[in-house]
Amino acid sequence: MICYKAVLNTTFLIVFLFCGLVAFGQEVSITSSIHKGIQQRTDDIFDSLVKIRRDFHMNPEVSEQEKRTAQKIKEYLLSIGLEVETNVGGNGVVGILKGAKEGKKIAWRADIDAMPSEIPDVVDFKSKTEGVRHICGHDVHATIALGIANVLASQKEQLEGTVYFIFQPSEENYKGAKAMIKDGLFDLIKPDEIYGAHIAPLPATMISTKPEWLFADYKMIEVVYMNSTDNDAMIEYTKTLLKSFQNVKSGSEFFDPQSLLSPTIGLANPNTIFKDYTTVSDNFSVKEIDDLISIKTYVGSSVFNELDKISPLVQQKIKSSKYKTKLINVSYSGDRANLMNDKKLTNEVMNSISKLYGQQNVIRLYGEMPDGRGDDFAYFQERVPGVYFFLGGSNFEKGIISMPHAPNFAIDENCIKTGVNYFSSMIVERLYD
Ligand SMILES: [Zn+2]
Ligand SMILES: [Zn+2]
Structure with missing residues (x-):
């Protein structure tokens, strides 16, 4: 309608185009200043995030028993000024960050449970709980989500829209997402889009994904x-x-x-x-x-x-x-939902992260993982369109290979910085889309 009128009236067309350019220009400068703020803040809090990750790592809790982990998450979110809901579907925690203005609503999900493992830990900050270890990287996932919450909270005055943080228990037994949904998660929050990531054996500066299925x-x-x-x-x-x-x-x-x-x-x-x-x-x-x-x-x-x-x-x-x-x-x-990345959103977010953090760090996948892996994030995607990423955690030169569930599973903690930077920026781009 606006275009039609504009074609009829040249003066209006010029005014319209001019206004459009100004509006677009302002938006770009707002988001680029937010991205700079995100990167600065991520550097500032990086050491504290490493401490948090090691604390989770030393105190792992198996599915349905993530009480201490949930308590720590709640305390952190409250300390940075988020609204917090606890005991959602068991030990689930939800943080709500409202920007200065109304706008889109974007959710970020992190799983928080550890798993049974008798194999000795390969790091110095070993698990203090016998027979339980974080060998699927959920200690890192929870930390990255807290980091994103922190850096976006620091940009709150500039943000338009709402960001939800879903800390999901019981991913390893594929029960947590269903339990949170059954307990009214989507009455509590109404995201337009949902995103999440899992540690994978790529280098710690890289992320990867593809439209539709990631797993067979x-x-x-x-x-x-x-x-x-x-x-x-x-x-x-x-x-x-x-x-x-x-x-x-x-x-x-x-x-x-x-x-x-x-x-x-x-x-x-x-x-x-x-x-x-x-x-x-x-x-x-x-x-x-x-x-x-x-x-x-x-x-x-x-x-x-x-x-x-x-x-x-x-x-x-x-x-x-x-x-x-x-x-x-x-x-x-053993029927279970399979991850299904929204085609349009996948292409858009891969583009926006590539532009900000380098095309070489955003790897497009073409095939599906064959060995029965999956993630119950799939149940969230059945309700809300979204994208699930693999986040590199390896450092091959240092012999660190982050293959989830492998006995020698380890993480290059620089992936925390990658995750917080890339995904905070991605969320901002989605809010301003
Ligand atoms: Zn796992
Ligand atoms: Zn996992």
């Missing part, structure tokens, strides 16, 4: 039969049938974890072998229970809805085989 769809398939006179043959037949659905490129390289980061075939190459694939695990579990036989294994696929097709096909094949009268059921279990 992954489920356990179970075939149940009545006992038969030739159980062994029936089991072999079923294993062979299930394995026939496997479809991966380039043989064994696919199953070598190193390949994921390979520049030629890994996730970041457009010709990656980690797309358009289906995997079927060789680790079959076969159990005889009374007069039933259960055969289970894991199937994964990077192809949307592929697993929905496989289960009926398995059933159909068995029904046309000599075991048709023995078949009881083919079913999936």
